[in-house]
Amino acid sequence: MFTASTHDYILFFTDTGKVYRKKGYQIPETGKTAKGTNLINILQVEQGERIQAMIHTRSIEGRGAASSS
Numbered sequence: 001m002f003t004a005s006t007h008d009y010i011l012f013f014t015d016t017g018k019v020y021r022k023k024g025y026q027i028p029e030t031g032k033t034a035k036g037t038n039l040i041n042i043l044q045v046e047q048g049e050r051i052q053a054m055i056h057t058r059s060i061e062g063r064g065a066a067s068s069s
Contacts, residue, residue: 004024004056006023006024007023007025008023008056008057008058009021009022009023009024009056009058009059009060010022010023010055010056011054011055011060012039012043012051012053013051013052013053013054013055014045014049014050014051014052015049015052016046016049018045020043020045022043024056026042027042028042039051
């Protein structure tokens with residue numbers, strides 16, 4: 001869990017090497033006692049594909065090549 005701005009990019013890295021990108025406002029906000037939301041409801045990942053890591057960044061311009069969806 002981490003804190004991010006609504007305008008930050010959240011990058012999701014999968015076990016197959018794909019990178020998915022979402023803006024902070026595209027991810028549902030939850031309260032302290034919430035159990036959270038399954039990532040499958042947010043991202044359209046392939047069957048059997050698993051998210052291995054997440055990072056957030058303000059900008060992804062000029063950071064090299066990356067595959068995103």
